[in-house]
Amino acid sequence: MKILNTFSVPNLCDAGARVLKGIKPINPMQKIVVGEALTVKTSPHDWGTVVKAIKYARNKIIVVDANGGDIAVWGGLASTNAKLKGVLGIVIDGGIRDVEDINALKFPAFAKHIVPNAGKPLDEGEINVPITCGGELINPKDIIVGDCNGVAVIKREELSEIIENAKAIKEKETNIRNKILRGMDLGDILRLR
Numbered sequence: 001m002k003i004l005n006t007f008s009v010p011n012l013c014d015a016g017a018r019v020l021k022g023i024k025p026i027n028p029m030q031k032i033v034v035g036e037a038l039t040v041k042t043s044p045h046d047w048g049t050v051v052k053a054i055k056y057a058r059n060k061i062i063v064v065d066a067n068g069g070d071i072a073v074w075g076g077l078a079s080t081n082a083k084l085k086g087v088l089g090i091v092i093d094g095g096i097r098d099v100e101d102i103n104a105l106k107f108p109a110f111a112k113h114i115v116p117n118a119g120k121p122l123d124e125g126e127i128n129v130p131i132t133c134g135g136e137l138i139n140p141k142d143i144i145v146g147d148c149n150g151v152a153v154i155k156r157e158e159l160s161e162i163i164e165n166a167k168a169i170k171e172k173e174t175n176i177r178n179k180i181l182r183g184m185d186l187g188d189i190l191r192l193r
Contacts, residue, residue, distance in 0.1 A: 001143065001159075004034045007166045009147045011173075015165035017145065017152035020134025022068075023091060025148050026099050026109040032147040033108040035061040035088040039140050042125025044069020044094050047118060049125030051078050056127060058086040061108075061144045065131035066094025072118040074109070076101025083107045091144060091151050093133040110151045 004012070009032070013019050038060040042049040046066075050073045053062050062082070066073045074090055076098030082090065089108030096102070096111035097118060112134075128140045136153050138144075143154040154162050179189050 001034060003163055004143070004145055004154075005032050007145075007170060008032065009145055009149045009152050011166050011169050012145055012154070012162060013152050014169050016158060016162045017154045018136050020091065020093070020110075020136055020151040020153060022112050023093065023110050023134045023151045024112070025146065025150065026096065026111065026114070027103050027106075028148055030108060030110075030146065030148045032145065033061065033089045034143065034145050035059065037061055037063045037138055037140060037142045037144050037153070038127070039129060039131045039138055040064045040125055040127055041129055041131045042066055042073065043119075043122070044071045044073070045119035046122040046124050047073040047075075047078070048121035048123035049127065050074055050092075051081070051121065052123060053127050054078065054082050054085055054087055057082070059088060061089045061091060061146075062087060063131065063133050063138055063144060064090070064092040064094060065133050066092055068112055069094045069119075070113045070115050071095050072097035072115050074111070075118060076105075079105050079107040079109065089144075089146060091133060091146065108146060110146050
């Protein structure tokens with residue numbers, strides 16, 4: 001799985017990974033982050049379940065279905081706790097806040113909305129169940145990849161094929177880039193008439 005760190009999310013999407021629509025990086029310079037999904041399904045008002053998931057997410061990326069809500073279920077304190085506990089990142093189909101704290105921590109975070117208001121610690125959701133995030137079905141242990149371009153999901157059974165496709169795409173792009181640097185026109189290289 002470490003090889004995924006050598007690609008960009010656009011390369012992986014071109015290779016067959018599925019993009020999580022509407023989910024954006026909090027840090028516009030976000031480097032690639034790769035990990036297994038620890039899923040959370042909860043309401044847009046409940047940050048309690050999301051915070052509880054930190055205990056189970058060491059070396060994983062927490063992926064939250066908060067029903068696309070515009071109320072924060074994650075913020076700076078949760079990011080600090082998660083980073084110290086070895087959580088690799090957070091992806092939220094919903095709201096996040098405390099962007100300045102999250103960026104200062106260099107904690108990989110992706111969300112649908114950045115908002116100032118938070119919900120409550122209701123703890124009414126579920127952990128490690130199938131969810132929908134960014135319009136895609138995500139199961140626990142699916143592979144999540146995120147960078148400054150966005151977030152994508154790779155099903156375990158598709159991993160080998162997507163890696164092989166991404167290698168070929170990266171090689172092709174390198175060849176095209178080298179031709180451009182030698183003075184060729186992109187339209188000519190691609191035979192656009």
